[in-house]
Amino acid sequence: xxxxxxxxxxYGRTVxxxxxxxxxxxxxVTGFLGPNGSGKSTTMRMIMGLDAPxxxxxxxxxxxxxxxxxxxxxxxxxxxxxxxxxxxxxANHLWALAQTxxxxxxxxxxxxxxxxxxxxxxxxxxxxSMGMGQRLGIAAALLGDPGVLLFDEPVNGLDPDGILWVxxxxxSLAAEGRTIFVSSHLMSEMALTAxxxxxxxxxxxxxxxxxxxxxxxxxxxxxxxxxxELAELGRxxxxxxxxxxxxDDGALAxxxxxxxxxxxxxxxxxxxxxxxxxxxxxLEEAYMELTAEAVEYEGIGTAVASNGxxxxxxxxxxxxx
Amino acid sequence: xxxxxxxTATGAEIVGTGRYRAAGVMRSEWxxxxxxxxxxxxxxxxxxxTVLIGSLICVSEASNWxxxxxxxxxxxxxxxxxxxxLLFGQLAVGVLGVMVMSSEYGTGLIRATSAAVPNRRLxxxxxxAVLGTVVLVVGEIVSFASFFLGQAILSGSATSVGISAxxxxxxxxxxxLYLTVLALFGLGxxxxxxxxxxxxxxxxxxxxxxxxxxxxLPASISDAVGKFLPANIGTTLTSxxxxxxxxxxxxxxxxxxxxxxxxxAVGGWLIVRRDA
Numbered sequence: 001x002x003x004x005x006x007x008x009x010x011y012g013r014t015v016x017x018x019x020x021x022x023x024x025x026x027x028x029v030t031g032f033l034g035p036n037g038s039g040k041s042t043t044m045r046m047i048m049g050l051d052a053p054x055x056x057x058x059x060x061x062x063x064x065x066x067x068x069x070x071x072x073x074x075x076x077x078x079x080x081x082x083x084x085x086x087x088x089x090x091a092n093h094l095w096a097l098a099q100t101x102x103x104x105x106x107x108x109x110x111x112x113x114x115x116x117x118x119x120x121x122x123x124x125x126x127x128x129s130m131g132m133g134q135r136l137g138i139a140a141a142l143l144g145d146p147g148v149l150l151f152d153e154p155v156n157g158l159d160p161d162g163i164l165w166v167x168x169x170x171x172s173l174a175a176e177g178r179t180i181f182v183s184s185h186l187m188s189e190m191a192l193t194a195x196x197x198x199x200x201x202x203x204x205x206x207x208x209x210x211x212x213x214x215x216x217x218x219x220x221x222x223x224x225x226x227x228x229e230l231a232e233l234g235r236x237x238x239x240x241x242x243x244x245x246x247x248d249d250g251a252l253a254x255x256x257x258x259x260x261x262x263x264x265x266x267x268x269x270x271x272x273x274x275x276x277x278x279x280x281x282x283l284e285e286a287y288m289e290l291t292a293e294a295v296e297y298e299g300i301g302t303a304v305a306s307n308g309x310x311x312x313x314x315x316x317x318x319x320x321x
Numbered sequence: 322x323x324x325x326x327x328x329t330a331t332g333a334e335i336v337g338t339g340r341y342r343a344a345g346v347m348r349s350e351w352x353x354x355x356x357x358x359x360x361x362x363x364x365x366x367x368x369x370x371t372v373l374i375g376s377l378i379c380v381s382e383a384s385n386w387x388x389x390x391x392x393x394x395x396x397x398x399x400x401x402x403x404x405x406x407l408l409f410g411q412l413a414v415g416v417l418g419v420m421v422m423s424s425e426y427g428t429g430l431i432r433a434t435s436a437a438v439p440n441r442r443l444x445x446x447x448x449x450a451v452l453g454t455v456v457l458v459v460g461e462i463v464s465f466a467s468f469f470l471g472q473a474i475l476s477g478s479a480t481s482v483g484i485s486a487x488x489x490x491x492x493x494x495x496x497x498l499y500l501t502v503l504a505l506f507g508l509g510x511x512x513x514x515x516x517x518x519x520x521x522x523x524x525x526x527x528x529x530x531x532x533x534x535x536x537x538l539p540a541s542i543s544d545a546v547g548k549f550l551p552a553n554i555g556t557t558l559t560s561x562x563x564x565x566x567x568x569x570x571x572x573x574x575x576x577x578x579x580x581x582x583x584x585x586a587v588g589g590w591l592i593v594r595r596d597a
Contacts, residue, residue, distance in 0.1 A: 008492060049439050051596040066439040069340040075436075082509055083433040085357055085424060092356035099349040100437040101341055 403471020
């Protein structure tokens, strides 16, 4: 369980994180989404007590990170690809970390096997590829068998096999009841892994919702209509208040009316329909729409409303609406 | 299913009570120190080159002995001459001290370290304890080895002293202590500056360059300031014959400790204020 409330951080005159509030719950993978530079890494560093917030606070299992008795046994984190000395072997790197939290030596070999690095345990970390470095970072995160795990852009540098492995790892960790918080700027990646999303833009909360709800609530939802009498149908729909756009293959994309209303309208005018299908936006589209909005609001100097403290974890909150 | 767990899943039950302690952090720092080549090589260079350079200087002094005047022979300090290799040793321990901290910042390891031990002053303290102990042990070995080897060389044609002669044991012991305190001074600079090259530059400037600049100043100034510089204190500590315009060895050692203590105190103040 991670709870952030009013979290803010500025570097000089640049505001990195601005009044951010959200919760990350156990038993699911929570995606932390935002464009590059939106404040994801800064937020994760504040959760870990590495950066001090200028305002607000964040707790892990109800306590600020600095107050955890055995930090590595409660929280594991992969914050950047290369948080190790290139001259130290993988096993010695992990052993040095393990000793601080009284974690037994046997656990070092265990996590190296989990990430598939048992064979290179005694190789110097500087010789590792980006993907192997990432695996070593994941091994370090798992070292204390923690209930809360943070991963900042974990798929960077991983090959397709590695990406698949990491996805399954996150899902199995969540299934064991752990709290998994994964940041990414890649929508497609999150669509496959996350059960819940926290979306930020320019350091502010844009949305916090279950993944399905996040996609469903997008204004990109529309109904695809095909008919031999498209021109007539288009006029009727526009008159009824819908917005209508022609798609490349001759279908009509209708927004503002649901499929039942469109069907009733067509029946009343005795127009023939060949297709009437609801289309949900992809996560990618929902995200682009939201983050573009955040940038746009920022551009005209208006604050993007994100009263995070009042948000209900299960409820979709859209900024500026 | 991947075998990720050793205990229960949610974490709450396996955490248990208790808290990370200094002993574990020091064990971790010992593992870090001995598991990178840069520190093991620096220590090897400290031992090898310090003793070698001291011996070579003794060979040179021994061959010059015949040409020295009576006054020169009277002020000749065999103890100090045999410890001249410490001029190199002081650079090696400075580099070692700086890198113990700056390498963490340079590699990003500091993030992993701070996540494992949120109390950053405890980390700094553990580093100081481990570094100080290692350099004290190695430094005393180097100092005594240099002394005995040097005296063996000098005794052939020049004059030599025994370890039991007045002031000799203290001077040789101070050789190891001098290296220890300088290593801690380097550690303090490493915390403050956070960059290896920058911190080493400052260290070398303070130890080697500032004394040369001070020497060029008018005598009234250089006499007043010079005796407080680390390298000159080092000469005082490792000498048996003392000049009138020197600090006494124990006062000099206290001043030297003040350098390290100040650097570590400033570092300890900064380390909790800056983001890791």
